[in-house]
Structure formats: C-alpha cells, structure tokens
Amino acid sequence: MGKIDSAIREIHQVDSLASRDSLLTGIAALPKLLVTLIYIVCVVSFNKYDLQGVASMIVYPLVLMIVDEIALGQTLRRLRVVLLVVCAVGIANPFFDRQIVFTIGSVAVSGGVVSMITLILKGVFTVLAGFLLVSSTPIEAICGALRQIHVPKIFVTLILLINRYIVVLLQEGHRMSQAYALRAPGQKGIEWHVWGSFIGQMLLRSMDRAQVLYESMTLRGFNGEYTGDTPEKISGSGVGYLILWSVVILALRIFPVFALAGQVFVK
Amino acid sequence: MHMADALVSPAVGATMAVAAAAAAGYSIYKVKQEDDPKKIPEMGIMGAFVFATQMINFTIPGTGSSGHLCGGMLLTALLGPYAGFLTMIGVLSVQCLFFADGGLLALGCNIWNMAFYGCFIGALIWRFATKKGVTKGRITAAAMIGCVLTLQFGAFSVTLETLASGITALPFTTFLAVMLPIHLAIGFVEGLITTAVLCFIEDARPELLWCPEGNPALTSPGKLSRKKTFGVLAALCVVIAGGVSLLASANPDGLEWSMARLTGSTELEAAQNSVSATAESIQSATAFLPDYAFKQSDSVLGTSVSGIVGGLIVVGVLLLACYAFRFFRHKRAGH
Numbered sequence: 342m343g344k345i346d347s348a349i350r351e352i353h354q355v356d357s358l359a360s361r362d363s364l365l366t367g368i369a370a371l372p373k374l375l376v377t378l379i380y381i382v383c384v385v386s387f388n389k390y391d392l393q394g395v396a397s398m399i400v401y402p403l404v405l406m407i408v409d410e411i412a413l414g415q416t417l418r419r420l421r422v423v424l425l426v427v428c429a430v431g432i433a434n435p436f437f438d439r440q441i442v443f444t445i446g447s448v449a450v451s452g453g454v455v456s457m458i459t460l461i462l463k464g465v466f467t468v469l470a471g472f473l474l475v476s477s478t479p480i481e482a483i484c485g486a487l488r489q490i491h492v493p494k495i496f497v498t499l500i501l502l503i504n505r506y507i508v509v510l511l512q513e514g515h516r517m518s519q520a521y522a523l524r525a526p527g528q529k530g531i532e533w534h535v536w537g538s539f540i541g542q543m544l545l546r547s548m549d550r551a552q553v554l555y556e557s558m559t560l561r562g563f564n565g566e567y568t569g570d571t572p573e574k575i576s577g578s579g580v581g582y583l584i585l586w587s588v589v590i591l592a593l594r595i596f597p598v599f600a601l602a603g604q605v606f607v608k
Numbered sequence: 609m610h611m612a613d614a615l616v617s618p619a620v621g622a623t624m625a626v627a628a629a630a631a632a633g634y635s636i637y638k639v640k641q642e643d644d645p646k647k648i649p650e651m652g653i654m655g656a657f658v659f660a661t662q663m664i665n666f667t668i669p670g671t672g673s674s675g676h677l678c679g680g681m682l683l684t685a686l687l688g689p690y691a692g693f694l695t696m697i698g699v700l701s702v703q704c705l706f707f708a709d710g711g712l713l714a715l716g717c718n719i720w721n722m723a724f725y726g727c728f729i730g731a732l733i734w735r736f737a738t739k740k741g742v743t744k745g746r747i748t749a750a751a752m753i754g755c756v757l758t759l760q761f762g763a764f765s766v767t768l769e770t771l772a773s774g775i776t777a778l779p780f781t782t783f784l785a786v787m788l789p790i791h792l793a794i795g796f797v798e799g800l801i802t803t804a805v806l807c808f809i810e811d812a813r814p815e816l817l818w819c820p821e822g823n824p825a826l827t828s829p830g831k832l833s834r835k836k837t838f839g840v841l842a843a844l845c846v847v848i849a850g851g852v853s854l855l856a857s858a859n860p861d862g863l864e865w866s867m868a869r870l871t872g873s874t875e876l877e878a879a880q881n882s883v884s885a886t887a888e889s890i891q892s893a894t895a896f897l898p899d900y901a902f903k904q905s906d907s908v909l910g911t912s913v914s915g916i917v918g919g920l921i922v923v924g925v926l927l928l929a930c931y932a933f934r935f936f937r938h939k940r941a942g943h
Contacts (some may be wrong), residue, residue: 345663348707355706380712382618389774392792394746400926407930419652419708421815430776431640460614460775467613475705483705493636495648497696502652503659507702510660512655518664531664536801540661540677540809544686548816551653555646578834579927603917 680726
C-alpha cells in the first residue's frame with residue numbers, strides 16, 4: 342500500500358510542480374523536449390572511461406534546478422529506482438576490468454571503477470533531465486509537443502487517457518488493498534487463492550468504467566480522436582532556449598570544458 | 609526489467625526505437641482498421657488498470673516474498689496483440705515520464721523487451737492454445753507458457769542491448785546466466801497471477817477474452833501469421849546481434865562517428881588545439897598551481913588535476929550566477 346500511496350503522491354507532486362509559475366514553465370514544451378533528448382543522447386554517448394566528460398554534463402541539470410527552484414530532496418528521491426538498476430549492472434565492472442588507468446598518490450584506480458562511476462553519473466544525469474522536463478511541463482503540453490513532432494494521434498490520446506485515469510485506479514487499488522489488509526492483519530501482500538477475484542473484480546469494474554467513459558465521450562462528440570488539442574505556439578524565448586542549450590550541451594560534449602577551464606589556473 | 613538511459617548507447621537506443629516505432633505503426637494501422645471507437649477509451653482505462661495493479665503486491669506461496677503483474681500477456685488476452693501493444697507503450701511512456709522507471713532514450717528498448725514480446729509472442733501462444741475454444745486448462749497453459757517465455761525473450765534482449773552498448777564488463781554468458789534464472793522466477797509468478805485473473809474473467813465475463821478465431825478480421829490469411837512474425841523477429845535479432853554490436857564496437861556512438869566523418873578524427877584535434885593555444889597564453893599569466901598534476905595524467909581517463917580544478921571553478925561560477933539570477937528575479941518580482 343505504501344507503494345500506491347507514494348505513486349499517488351509523486352503524481353500530484355509532479356503535477357503541482359509543472360503548474361507553477363516559473364521561468365521554465367513559461368517556455369513551450371517542444372523546445373524543452375528537444376533539449377532533453379539532445380542532452381540525454383550527448384550524456385550516454387560518452388566513452389565509458391570519460392569520467393571528466395560525463396562530469397561536465399552536470400551543468401545542465403544544475404543550472405535548471407537552481408533557476409527553476411526545484412528542491413534537491415524531490416529530485417534525489419527520483420533517483421532511487423534508476424540507481425538500483427544501474428548499480429546492479431555496473432557493480433561487476435571493477436571485478437572484470439582491472440586494468441589500472443591512473444593513480445592518485447599510491448592508490449591505483451582500475452578501468453572498472455572508472456566505468457562504474459561514469460555509468461552511475463550517466464544514470465543520475467539522464468534521470469534528472471527527464472525529471473526536469475516533467476516538473477516544468479504539464480503532461481498535456483508534452484503530449485502537444487509529441488503531436489508537433491508527428492507522433493500519431495491515437496498514441497497521444499492513449500497517454501492522456503492513461504494519465505487521466507491512473508490516479509482513479511490507483512485510489513481504487515489502494516482502497517481494495519486497504520480493505521484486504523484490515524481483514525488480514527500482519528499478512529504481506531494478497532494471498533494466492535484470492536489473486537483472481539481480487540484483480541478480476543478490479544478489472545471488470547475498469548471495463549465497465551471504460552464503457553461509461555466511452556458513452557460520455559461520444560455524447561461530447563468523440564469519434565475516435567481528440568480534436569480540441571491545438572499545438573502550443575513556440576515563442577522567441579522557446580527558440581532562444583533551444584539554441585542556447587543545444588550549443589552549450591554540444592560544446593560540453595565536444596570540448597573538455599572542465600580541463601580547459603582548469604588549464605587557465607593549473608599548468 | 610526497465611532499462612535506464614545510462615544502460616544504452618545512442619546507436620542501440622535509436623535502433624530499438626526504430627524497431628519499436630515500426631511495430632507501433634503497424635499496430636496503429638491494425639487498430640484503425642478495426643474501426644471501433646470504443647477501443648480507444650478501453651485501451652486508456654486498461655493501461656491505467658495495468659499501471660495500478662503493478663503497485664499491488666501478491667504473496668508468493670512458500671517463499672515469504674511478493675511479486676507483481678507486468679501486464680503484457682493479460683492485455684493481449686483481453687484486447688488482442690495490437691491494442692495490447694499500444695496500451696503497453698502508453699503504460700511504459702507514463703512510467704518513464706512520471707516515475708523515472710526507464711529512460712526516454714531507452715524507451716524503444718523497453719517497449720521491445722516488455723511490450724513487443726509480451727503482446728505479439730504472447731498473442732501467438734494465446735491464439736494457438738485457445739484455437740479449439742477457451743477452457744481453464746488452456747488459459748493456464750497459455751498464460752504460464754506465455755509469461756515465462758516472453759519474459760525470457762525480454763531478459764535475453766536486455767542482455768544483448770546492454771552488451772551491444774558496451775556498458776558492462778560482464779562476459780555475455782555470465783550476464784545471461786544471471787538474467788535468465790531471475791526472469792524465469794518472475795515469469796512464473798506473473799504467469800500464476802495472469803492465470804488466476806483470466807480464469808476469473810472466463811467465469812464471470814467470458815466475452816471479454818480475445819478470441820481471434822471468432823473474429824474474421826484477425827483470422828484471414830496474412831494477419832499475424834506465425835511465419836511472418838518469426839521472420840520479422842529473426843531479421844531483427846540478426847540486426848541487433850550483428851549490426852548493432854559491430855556498430856557499437858567500431859563506432860562507439862553516432863556523435864563520434866559524425867565527428868570522424870566531418871573532421872577525420874573523433875576528438876576534434878584542430879579545434880581543441882586552437883582553444884588550448886589560447887588557453888595556454890592566458891594560463892601563463894593566471895596559473896596558480898604550476899607544474900602540478902596527478903601521476904599518469906595522460907592516461908585513458910584523459911583527466912588531470914586541471915580537469916578537477918576546472919570542474920570546481922565552472923560549477924562554482926555557475927552556482928554563483930544561478931543564485932544571483934534567482935536573487936535578482938525575486939527582487940524584481942517583489943517590486
């Protein structure tokens with residue numbers, strides 16, 4: 342049940358972040374979506390030993406988090422899922438890749454350790470980029486941007502419908518789980534002999550809800566497609582945002598910016 | 609099984625996105641061909657349903673642990689392969705956007721690993737098992753075999769995609785030996801839950817189950833034929849196993865490949881040299897830590913103390929600039 346609670350809380354949290362009045366929320370969704378994609382591609386394209394290059398990509402999430410006033414705690418919580426998966430894959434690297442690539446004093450650092458840290462950084466930065474997109478852009482606006490890049494209408498409609506009904510069904514699942522837990526105290530999860538009826542009842546109610554939804558949508562003129570979604574206009578600030586960040590991200594990807602900045606002070 | 613962006617290279621991510629987009633395009637065409645406007649809200653609700661049920665834990669008998677539903681096979685048995693596949697894409701997209709469960713670049717991989725096998729291979733198994741009518745035994749066989757097999761396919765693909773991306777130092781067989789048994793257990797649990805739900809539906813509302821034999825649109829020649837599907841699968845396996853791995857090893861990423869095509873080098877030496885020369889002239893006047901660097905600073909890491917100092921300076925300047933920007937913005941808003 343804690344899982345459902347936290348899922349509902351996270352959805353509300355992202356919704357409220359995206360509907361704030363901030364510098365980033367004022368920019369059209371399409372430039373933000375494109376910048377996010379460019380950033381993710383550039384981050385993951387670094388060589389697995391290029392720790393310095395990957396580290397320099399911190400610039401984008403760092404600037405946006407401060408400028409858009411997103412709390413660090415909120416963002417760190419998003420990392421728990423991805424860090425688990427990434428660490429599980431990366432943890433083997435120090436054991437299999439033992440070639441020494443550099444030393445710090447008397448401590449030798451192997452390629453496996455470097456590639457593991459690089460992988461973790463890549464995971465953190467790409468998740469942050471995704472979170473910064475959804476925390477500054479309502480899902481309807483993201484779907485509008487998807488339409489602008491010609492993602493099929495049926496698919497966009499589907500995302501909007503799933504998004505709209507997710508909380509309703511999560512709450513229903515929460516109520517059912519809570520009712521079950523109250524009748525079976527101290528039991529972990531749902532017992533196997535009621536799996537079918539538990540989910541089955543929920544499924545039947547969902548199908549009935551889909552029927553009611555379809556009828557109400559038909560009464561409002563639905564003919565298989567949403568027609569009211571007008572694409573968001575991209576203002577000068579949106580174009581500026583796209584150009585500025587694209588240049589910065591590509592520069593960080595191509596040039597060793599950190600090393601160049603350091604060379605000014607260190608010979 | 610959700611793959612994060614960090615686990616895929618741009619080449620693998622793009623290839624899988626193209627493969628997933630092709631399957632999605634065909635599915636959209638098939639769903640449109642069915643011309644059932646009721647289907648869209650049904651798919652939306654079912655997507656939300658799968659999402660919600662994934663949050664409910666089910667006790668696994670005799671283990672003390674719990675598992676959850678993935679949904680691909682269940683959606684196929686209720687909506688058919690095409691609508692089920694599109695619904696799973698919707699679920700994966702929302703998971704990726706809202707919960708950072710799977711990355712944007714890795715979305716194609718995740719669609720392929722979890723939705724494609726679950727819905728299309730699952731549909732073949734469901735169709736074969738229920739050919740002579742739907743009974744509890746056939747539902748059990750289809751759901752168990754379908755869930756176990758499609759999860760094994762998915763786990764195999766995750767291994768291939770991760771290795772082709774050059775992410776892990778684990779040998780292929782070792783990685784596979786870790787991935788497959790874990791997903792065998794997960795598939796078995798999912799199969800049990802899916803069986804229980806489908807048997808309940810068969811008792812309560814059997815008309816909700818997908819029956820391709822009863823639908824002429826899905827049984828006419830050429831529609832989801834096994835030969836065609838396996839042909840496409842085989843071709844894509846060859847592309848992924850051969851083409852992408854070669855591309856990944858010879859050209860680690862598309863950007864470096866483009867740079868090599870443009871400049872003849874993957875490092876943009878000329879550009880770097882000119883910038884370095886300018887930096888060097890400024891450096892002689894500003895260096896406050898001369899002749900100080902880590903041992904083997906020209907190693908594969910390509911870093912030195914200058915990189916660390918530079919990083920700290922860049923980040924420090926950025927922090928100052930951002931906080932100053934925020935301060936003046938608030939000040940202006942206050943007026």
